[in-house]
Amino acid sequence: MDIDLLTNIFYAMVRTGTPLLLVALGELVCEKSGVLNLGQEGMMLFGAVIGFIVAFSTGSLWLGVLLAIAAGMLLSLLFAIVALGFNANQVATGLALTIFGVGLSTFAGAAWVGKPLTGFEPIALPYLSDIPLIGRMLFAQDLLVYLSFALFALVAWVMLKTRIGLIIQAVGENPDAASAMGLPVLRVRTLAVMFGGAMAGLAGSYLSLAYTPMWAENMTAGRGWIALALVVFASWRVFRVLLGAYLFGLASIVHLVAQGIGISVSSNLLAMLPYVATIVVLVLLSRDAIKTRLFAPVSLGKPWQSGH
Amino acid sequence: MLLSLEPRGQQSRAMLWLSPVLAAVLTLISGSLLFLALGHDPLETLHTLLIAPLSDWYGVSELLVKALPILLCALGLAVAYQARIWNIGAEGQLLIGALAGSAVAVNIIDWESQWALALVIISGIVAGAAWGGLTAWLRTQFNANEILTSIMLNYIALNLLLFFVHGALKDPAGYNFPESAMFGDASRLPVLSEDGRVHAGLYFALLALVAVWVLLHKSFLGFQVKVLGLDRRAAGFVGFREKRLVWFALLVSGGLAGLAGVGEVAGPIGQLVPQVSPGYGYAAITVAFLGRLNPIGIVFSSLLMALLYLGGENAQMNMNLPQAITQLFQGMMLFFLLACDVLIMYRPRLKAGLFKRSSAAVSNEAAV
Numbered sequence: 008m009d010i011d012l013l014t015n016i017f018y019a020m021v022r023t024g025t026p027l028l029l030v031a032l033g034e035l036v037c038e039k040s041g042v043l044n045l046g047q048e049g050m051m052l053f054g055a056v057i058g059f060i061v062a063f064s065t066g067s068l069w070l071g072v073l074l075a076i077a078a079g080m081l082l083s084l085l086f087a088i089v090a091l092g093f094n095a096n097q098v099a100t101g102l103a104l105t106i107f108g109v110g111l112s113t114f115a116g117a118a119w120v121g122k123p124l125t126g127f128e129p130i131a132l133p134y135l136s137d138i139p140l141i142g143r144m145l146f147a148q149d150l151l152v153y154l155s156f157a158l159f160a161l162v163a164w165v166m167l168k169t170r171i172g173l174i175i176q177a178v179g180e181n182p183d184a185a186s187a188m189g190l191p192v193l194r195v196r197t198l199a200v201m202f203g204g205a206m207a208g209l210a211g212s213y214l215s216l217a218y219t220p221m222w223a224e225n226m227t228a229g230r231g232w233i234a235l236a237l238v239v240f241a242s243w244r245v246f247r248v249l250l251g252a253y254l255f256g257l258a259s260i261v262h263l264v265a266q267g268i269g270i271s272v273s274s275n276l277l278a279m280l281p282y283v284a285t286i287v288v289l290v291l292l293s294r295d296a297i298k299t300r301l302f303a304p305v306s307l308g309k310p311w312q313s314g315h
Numbered sequence: 316m317l318l319s320l321e322p323r324g325q326q327s328r329a330m331l332w333l334s335p336v337l338a339a340v341l342t343l344i345s346g347s348l349l350f351l352a353l354g355h356d357p358l359e360t361l362h363t364l365l366i367a368p369l370s371d372w373y374g375v376s377e378l379l380v381k382a383l384p385i386l387l388c389a390l391g392l393a394v395a396y397q398a399r400i401w402n403i404g405a406e407g408q409l410l411i412g413a414l415a416g417s418a419v420a421v422n423i424i425d426w427e428s429q430w431a432l433a434l435v436i437i438s439g440i441v442a443g444a445a446w447g448g449l450t451a452w453l454r455t456q457f458n459a460n461e462i463l464t465s466i467m468l469n470y471i472a473l474n475l476l477l478f479f480v481h482g483a484l485k486d487p488a489g490y491n492f493p494e495s496a497m498f499g500d501a502s503r504l505p506v507l508s509e510d511g512r513v514h515a516g517l518y519f520a521l522l523a524l525v526a527v528w529v530l531l532h533k534s535f536l537g538f539q540v541k542v543l544g545l546d547r548r549a550a551g552f553v554g555f556r557e558k559r560l561v562w563f564a565l566l567v568s569g570g571l572a573g574l575a576g577v578g579e580v581a582g583p584i585g586q587l588v589p590q591v592s593p594g595y596g597y598a599a600i601t602v603a604f605l606g607r608l609n610p611i612g613i614v615f616s617s618l619l620m621a622l623l624y625l626g627g628e629n630a631q632m633n634m635n636l637p638q639a640i641t642q643l644f645q646g647m648m649l650f651f652l653l654a655c656d657v658l659i660m661y662r663p664r665l666k667a668g669l670f671k672r673s674s675a676a677v678s679n680e681a682a683v
Contacts, residue, residue, distance in 0.1 A: 021434070037457060040483065041481065045462065046586030047644075086320070088654075089650065089653050089654045092655055093320075093653075093656075093657035094657065094660075095653040095654070095656060096653070097403055098462070099649075099653055100653050101603065102401075102403065102600060102649070102651075103601075103646065103649040103650045103652075103653055104650070106597060106600065106642070106645060106646040106649055107602060107643075107644055107646025107647060107649070107650050108646070109597075110639060110641075110643035110644070110645055110646040111643055111646065111648075113637065113639035113642055113643070114637050114639040114640060114642070114643040117637030117639060118636075118637075160406050228470070229466065229467070229470050232463060232466045232467070233467075235463060236368075236460075236463045236467075239460070239463075253565065273478055273481075273482065275474045275475075275477045275478035275481065276474070276478055278474045279471050279474045279475070282467040282468075282470045282471050282474075283467075283471060285463065285467050286453065286459070286463075286467050286468075287458075288460040289460060289463055289504060290459050291455040293458040293459045293460065294457050294458060295458075295459055301670070
């Protein structure tokens with residue numbers, strides 16, 4: 008394996024890991040507040056289709072991104088109303104959100120399948136992008152990837168260093184105590200869910216406006232679900248989310264590696280790899296039930312109402 | 316808050332069954348508004364979607380053909396969901412059933428004995444159950460979350476099917492199309508009447524319906540499954556073995572989904588093709604909830620879902636509306652159902668709102 012190939016693999020790894028990173032960061036915040044939203048795949052798809060339609064119709068990629076974020080938030084608000092407002096089972100509501108998002112995006116995007124669009128292009132920073140191995144990976148990406156770096160830093164800072172992060176954790180660990188201290192539990196949770204929606208919408212628009220600038224039904228191909236596994240993999244720790252996202256990115260581009268070293272394997276078999284990797288990771292991490300429970304937010308997935 | 320929710324104290328049995336009806340009505344209303352916004356006459360569209368497909372006997376028989384796989388998958392899911400085991404993997408279990416059945420069928424094309432069909436069907440059921448068993452194994456042995464593993468296995472199953480249909484199972488005489496050879500007549504499910512496509516799979520579905528009903532309502536095993544779903548700890552205290560029940564629920568739901576899959580390839584399709592299922596396994600999730608995890612309820616909800624599939628095709632052909640209308644309605648219905656279900660445990664009350672807001676404000680000030 009020569010150095011050019013490695014440079015390219017690192018570059019593609021970050022590109023492929025970016026949508027996973029974005030969704031997983033959103034879901035991390037959501038789960039830290041005690042809410043399990045399985046609707047990531049649906050919100051991502053809706054973000055992807057709205058982003059594409061808007062960018063295609065107006066010619067503005069950024070407007071597409073913005074409305075994709077809004078679209079993700081809108082769906083997450085639906086989830087919040089049903090799961091938090093009406094106290095419905097979070098697992099079922101999340102599933103409903105995904106099924107709804109799949110249907111809505113396929114319906115809305117039916118006329119847009121296969122239309123060509125010039126998406127976000129990579130922007131190489133002078134000098135920095137010439138650094139061997141990591142230069143291209145870190146400094147020759149498109150603007151949304153740079154944005155994902157910034158959002159990672161923001162989430163890490165907020166969760167680890169600020170009062171807001173503490174409040175989110177308190178609400179997720181012990182909503183009764185948090186409420187007794189006067190924290191507005193449901194409002195914090197709703198906002199956390201909506202942050203998750205925004206990130207999923209953004210991740211969707213990354214797929215349809217940068218990664219592969221086009222719309223195809225179900226183009227997220229399970230990334231929303233992989234991101235959910237990623238949060239478990241990361242034991243709800245933000246730095247491990249970053250690591251995990253890029254590792255899964257790597258698993259998704261193994262075909263590139265295989266080509267590079269001259270192995271030919273069926274593309275269908277290679278396409279299975281990220282899913283197999285997800286299962287393997289879940290197995291390795293969940294084996295120790297007590298340890299998993301130790302890291303998970305205590306009230307994760309449990310409905311909560313004030314005063315009852 | 317002008318509208319507040321007041322706990323009923325116990326669940327309302329009337330709402331339990333009214334809620335799915337309410338959800339269907341709300342879906343129709345939202346659908347009509349959507350059609351109106353898109354510039355279609357809502358009544359005409361709903362007619363195309365829900366009534367026109369059933370205007371003749373052929374339509375009714377097509378409804379049954381579509382309802383069979385959905386019903387089988389949803390019955391299986393009902394068993395798993397009663398035990399609070401979130402099997403999302405019916406789609407993958409269906410695909411693996413179809414794949415395994417086809418792998419057997421293309422190797423016994425020349426057989427004329429009726430054992431050919433039995434062999435094909437059984438291999439489909441076993442393969443589907445094994446795929447479900449994989450999720451059970453990952454859950455009981457490694458404590459891996461079954462939602463995520465069963466979803467991942469769906470994607471793996473689809474890629475496996477594509478791998479074989481583009482490779483080992485591709486018809487050598489098929490001009491390189493990704494399709495298997497047509498099955499021999501002896502391994503096809505016989506058609507029941509001349510003027511439709513309803514096939515002997517109907518008997519399997521009826522059998523499964525009775526079996527699941529007896530299991531859930533008349534057997535000790537079904538009782539154990541339900542107790543496990545209601546309270547894991549209680550089930551443990553009285554000595555029900557959780558692991559064994561998890562295996563049981565997933566094997567049953569996998570087997571039934573596998574039967575649905577093999578029923579499609581040995582029934583209406585007659586060969587293995589990449590698009591064995593237009594998402595029947597996912598539709599079955601909505602169907603199972605809409606039928607209240609009750610076998611009889613599921614019969615009605617799977618007929619409704621089959622109608623949506625037929626209507627979606629009809630709307631695409633006659634009104635140039637995307638066929639995805641089916642999935643959109645599916646999603647809306649499940650969402651409305653969960654929202655309406657709040658009325659099972661709570662009673663809506665109109666409130667002046669003043670008192671509540673002020674007390675909330677006080678507690679907020681206390682926080683600062």
